[in-house]
Amino acid sequence: MELTGQRIGFAITGSFCTYGKVMPQIKALVASGADVTPILSYSAANLDTRFMKVSDLKAFLTQTTGKEIVDDLIKAEPIGPKKLLDLVIIAPCTGNTLAKLALGITDTPVLLAAKAHLRNQAPVLIAVSTNDALAANAKNIGLLLNTRHIFFVPYRQDSNQTKETSIVADMNLMTDAAKCALDGKQMQPVMLEPN
Secondary structure (H helix, E strand, O other): OOOOOOEEEEEEOOOHHHHHHHHHHHHHHHHOOOEEEEEEOHHHHHOOOOOOOHHHHHHHHHHHHOOOOEOOHHHHHHHOOOOOOOEEEEEEEOHHHHHHHHHOOOOOHHHHHHHHHHOOOOOEEEEEEEOOOOOOOHHHHHHHHOOOOEEEOOEEEOOOOOOOOOEEEOHHHHHHHHHHHHOOOOOOOOEOOOO
């Protein structure tokens, strides 16, 4: 499937150290002809960190996509009823967001957008980035891997010698994983060899 004309909600959560790898993927999606709408969790929308200032992130998103940022529940709610999107990508997806999504908790714009989109039996693509993926969040990844319409960008242990339970998606595979998700398929292999 080509991405030209596909309406993609690009949802960003608070794995701040991963933003540098995610931002080029947003540009790539736009360059491929996708119509990208940025969605921010409360942490992503409000916290300046050593990795990026919120004002810089928001400026990048609005300039790159040409769209208003969805950053509250009121803006996220119509995504499902109005069928505004063809695909929701959550990248980076923190362990906190993974856990809440697995348990049906929708208390942020990202989670409400995903829930609203899933009600239409439409695909959600997760690009995981969490230090506890092979610990406390392993069960949540398992639940989501077995949930209809949820797909993952292939991932690997990012530093298996120093952070044994940490996993990060290979963000360079995002465009191909998005095409697979839109076709209702999980890109394979899901788990990649460590770098």
